[in-house]
Amino acid sequence: NAGVTQTPKFRILKIGQSMTLQCTQDMNHNYMYWYRQDPGMGLKLIYYSVGAGITDKGEVPNGYNVSRSTTEDFPLRLELAAPSQTSVYFCASSYPKGGVVSSYNEQFFGPGTRLTVL
Amino acid sequence: QKEVEQNSGPLSVPEGAIASLNCTYSDRVSQSFFWYRQYSGKSPELIMSIYSNGDKEDGRFTAQLNKASQYVSLLIRDSQPSDSATYLCAVLTGGGNKLTFGTGTQLKVEL
Numbered sequence: 001n002a003g004v005t006q007t008p009k010f011r012i013l014k015i016g017q018s019m020t021l022q023c024t025q026d027m028n029h030n031y032m033y034w035y036r037q038d039p040g041m042g043l044k045l046i047y048y049s050v051g052a053g054i055t056d057k058g059e060v061p062n063g064y065n066v067s068r069s070t071t072e073d074f075p076l077r078l079e080l081a082a083p084s085q086t087s088v089y090f091c092a093s094s095y096p097k098g099g100v101v102s103s104y105n106e107q108f109f110g111p112g113t114r115l116t117v118l
Numbered sequence: 119q120k121e122v123e124q125n126s127g128p129l130s131v132p133e134g135a136i137a138s139l140n141c142t143y144s145d146r147v148s149q150s151f152f153w154y155r156q157y158s159g160k161s162p163e164l165i166m167s168i169y170s171n172g173d174k175e176d177g178r179f180t181a182q183l184n185k186a187s188q189y190v191s192l193l194i195r196d197s198q199p200s201d202s203a204t205y206l207c208a209v210l211t212g213g214g215n216k217l218t219f220g221t222g223t224q225l226k227v228e229l
Contacts, residue, residue: 031215040126042206042219043162050215058216090161106152107217109161 001026004110006091012116013081021076021113023091031094032074033107034058034066036087043090049074081117089113121145122209124220132228137194139223141207144188150210151183153192156222157203166192197227 007022025032030051035043035058045058049068063085065077074093078085092107123142131137139153150169154162168174168181168190180193190209194201204222211218 033216040221042122042221043217045216045218048216056215106164106167109163112161 003027004091004093004108006089006110006113008113009111010114012118013078014118015081015083017081018077018079019081021078021089021091021115023074023076023110024072025074025091025093025108025110026072027093027095027108028071029093029095029108030071031107032068033092033094034064034074034076035090035092036060036085037090037112038087046076046089078115083117085115086117087115089115121211121218122207122220124205124207124223126221127224128226129223130226130228131197133197133199135197137197137201137225137227139192139194139205139207139225141190141192141220142188143190143207143209143218145209145211145218146185146188148209148211151181151190152208152210152217153179153181153190154206154208154219155203156206162206194225197225199227199229201225202227 004025033048034046044060047066049055055066090112091110094107121144153166155165156162166181168183174181178195182191204224206222207220208217
């Protein structure tokens with residue numbers, strides 16, 4: 001298993017451009033997440049999904065969009081890139097062990113995408 | 119008040135010593151707690167999870183949970199230079215769907 005994969009690893013955008021960050025997992029996990037991490041900071045949740053066709057906003061969703069058409073893929077779309085979106089983006093996936101949502105939620109992270117907006 | 123708080127450090131300990139990392143959280147109904155290790159330029163990796171009050175040991179790592187005090191800690195015994203990293207405390211929130219992370223504590227293990 002490759003686990004959680006993300007592409008690209010690095011990207012430089014100009015202000016106003018758009019792009020899609022790709023995330024794929026091969027662990028058949030129901031839950032998928034997008035985080036951003038600014039220097040010296042913890043992880044901030046952008047969007048998450050509990051299954052195909054279901055997405056919800058996290059703590060910092062403005063300027064981003066997501067879709068979840070399959071269990072494996074969870075792309076993050078940036079429209080009209082701004083310098084404030086310069087960050088490292090991590091995708092993660094998890095599953096509710098034993099079918100009980102609140103009992104356990106180990107998240108597995110992808111390697112990250114380092115995005116710079118100039 | 120931040121939902122999950124950690125001292126940013128850096129916390130410096132000599133090789134072979136015990137490193138103690140602390141975390142407090144604000145949501146009293148939280149039930150699941152996690153410690154992630156993150157090396158510079160890398161993604162977080164889970165090293166410990168704890169759900170019940172008390173201690174949980176795994177090799178050189180011990181997680182401690184006190185729900186009454188809303189306090190989680192991570193002890194690293196016999197610290198090694200390879201333990202030098204940022205340690206992120208995470209708490210399961212939002213009905214079990216979401217993790218809220220602290221800002222992390224940077225640990226430096228010195229020779």
